[in-house]
Amino acid sequence: xxxxxxxxxxxxxxxxxxxxxxxxxxxxxxxxxxxxxxxxxxxxxxxxxxxxxxxxxxxxxxxxxxxxxxxxxxxxxxxxxxxxxxxxxxxxxxxxxxxxxxxxxxxxxxxxxxxxxxxxxxxxxxxxxxxxxxxx
Numbered sequence: 001x002x003x004x005x006x007x008x009x010x011x012x013x014x015x016x017x018x019x020x021x022x023x024x025x026x027x028x029x030x031x032x033x034x035x036x037x038x039x040x041x042x043x044x045x046x047x048x049x050x051x052x053x054x055x056x057x058x059x060x061x062x063x064x065x066x067x068x069x070x071x072x073x074x075x076x077x078x079x080x081x082x083x084x085x086x087x088x089x090x091x092x093x094x095x096x097x098x099x100x101x102x103x104x105x106x107x108x109x110x111x112x113x114x115x116x117x118x119x120x121x122x123x124x125x126x127x128x129x130x131x132x133x134x135x136x
Contacts, residue, residue, distance in 0.1 A: 001025050001026055001027055002026045002027070002046075002047040002048060003027045003029065003046040003047055003068075004021055004026050004028050004029070004046055004047065004049075005029050005031065005037055005041065005046040005049040005050065005051075005066075005067075006018055006028055006029065006030050006051075007030075007031045007033065007034055007049065007051040007055055008032070008052035009033075009052060009054075009055070010052075013099060013100060014030045017050065017106070020106070020107065021106075021107075024110070026110060029041065029044075029046065033059070034059040034063060035059070037049075037066070038062065038066060045066060045067065045068035045069075045071070046066070046067060046068060046071065047068050047070075047071040047072075047110075047114065047117060048071055048072055048074060048109075048113055049066070049067050049072075049074070050074045050076060050097075050106070051063065051073060051074070051075060051076070052076060052077075053075050053076065053077050053085055056075050056085070056089055056093070057086065060073070060092065064092070070117035070120050072093075072094040073092060073093045073094065074094055074095050074109060075090075075095070075097070076096070076097040077096065077097070077099070084096075095109055097109075
């Protein structure tokens with residue numbers, strides 16, 4: 001089970017994504033912006049951070065210190081948003097997703113990052129009971 005941080009302004013979208021993640025056996029922590037996420041995590045390090053593109057452009061540098069070693073940052077756009085990430089942000093993310101359409105791709109990426117972390121001997125993403133709970 002991976003701890004996954006989901007950050008964005010659309011509460012309904014975040015809750016839907018969190019339900020998908022929880023249904024696949026993961027733990028999701030929801031936040032509206034990155035400063036709130038830092039406060040909510042209280043020192044926990046998620047394996048993945050799924051962040052709205054606009055928030056990632058504005059405050060993405062703050063995420064590098066909170067994602068677990070071997071983890072990744074994923075960016076997402078909403079259905080009606082056709083903008084693309086600038087190169088400086090794109091090179092720090094594993095993938096760009098269009099949510100809620102690409103939920104299955106999100107689950108595949110979570111599994112990929114979990115396997116990559118496990119192969120590297122970084123099982124710190126396993127839940128030890130001290131991680132914050134999902135806001136569901």
